[in-house]
Amino acid sequence: MSSVVETVTDLVMPILDEQHFELVEVEFVKEGKSWFLRVYIDKEGGIDIEECAFVSEKLSDKLDAIDPDPIPQAYFLEVSSPGAERPLKKEEDYQKAIGQYINISLYQNIDGEKQYQGFLKELTADELTLTVKIKTRTKEMVFERKNIAKARFAIEF
Numbered sequence: 205m206s207s208v209v210e211t212v213t214d215l216v217m218p219i220l221d222e223q224h225f226e227l228v229e230v231e232f233v234k235e236g237k238s239w240f241l242r243v244y245i246d247k248e249g250g251i252d253i254e255e256c257a258f259v260s261e262k263l264s265d266k267l268d269a270i271d272p273d274p275i276p277q278a279y280f281l282e283v284s285s286p287g288a289e290r291p292l293k294k295e296e297d298y299q300k301a302i303g304q305y306i307n308i309s310l311y312q313n314i315d316g317e318k319q320y321q322g323f324l325k326e327l328t329a330d331e332l333t334l335t336v337k338i339k340t341r342t343k344e345m346v347f348e349r350k351n352i353a354k355a356r357f358a359i360e361f
Contacts, residue, residue, distance in 0.1 A: 207274075208232040208241070208274060208275055209230045209231065209232055211270075211274045212230050212232070212241060212243065212263070212267075212274075213227065213230050215263060215266045215267065216230070216243055216259065216263050216266075219259055219262045219263060219266075220245060220259065223247075223255070223258070223259070224247060225245045225246065225247045225251065225255070225259070226245065226246045226247060227243070227244075227245060228244040228245060228246050228286045228290060228291065228293065229242075229243075229244045229286065229291060229293060230242070230243050230244075232275075232279070238278075238279070238280060239275075239277055239278065239279035239280070240279060240280050240282060241275065241279050241280070241281050241282070242282045242283075242284070243259070243260075243263065243281075243282070243283045243284075244284060244285065244286040244290070245259060245283060245284075245285070245286075246285060246286055246290065250285065251285045256283045256284055256285065257283075259283045260281060260282075260283040263281070263283065264281055267281075288357065288359060289307070289356050289357050289358060289359065290356060290357055291354065291355065291356045292306065292355040292356055292357070298324075298327055298332070298355070299327070301324045301355075301357065302324050302325075302326075302327055303323065303324065303325075304323065304324055304357060305321065305322070305323055305324075305357070305358050305359070305360045306321065306322070306323075306324050306334070306355055306356065306357055306358055307319060307320070307321045307355070307356050307357075307358040308320050308321075308332075308334070308347065308352050308354070308355045309352070309353045309354040309355075310347070310351050310352060310353060311351050311352075311353050312351060314345075314347070320334055320336055320345065320347070321334075321336065321358050321360075322334035322335050322336035322337065322345070323335045325344060329349075330348060330349055330350075331346050331347065331348055331349060332346070332347055332349060332352075333345070333346050333347075334347065
């Protein structure tokens with residue numbers, strides 16, 4: 205499956221570079237009996253449906269032209285925006301998130317919790333500091349980056 209992701213990444217990057225779009229993530233997953241090839245793209249100011257359709261069409265043409273087929277099983281191709289809660293994958297994503305409200309999922313519990321939400325206050329190569337609200341009080345918590353399984357923007361309620 206990683207070879208599918210690598211192949212699709214190699215195919216889609218020239219299309220995105222030409223349009224000045226950013227590749228957020230490529231995933232190839234089985235849900236129920238169906239396979240899904242999902243390509244998440246973005247750009248400054250957000251991506252729209254027509255831009256997603258354009259990339260989908262170009263990528264589909266490139267995939268169809270490869271022989272032998274790099275994805276022999278049937279699948280659904282979805283090209284979309286990562287949404288308001290887009291994942292933080294690259295260092296650049298984390299840098300853009302400073303001062304923003306984010307959610308992190310940890311590999312191991314800290315104080316009985318595996319998920320935290322708060323404002324990303326500081327970021328170093330090894331740690332990040334979140335300002336979290338626990339009930340009625342606010343506190344700063346430092347997390348080692350190697351212990352973070354996933355991070356994404358979050359919507360504050």
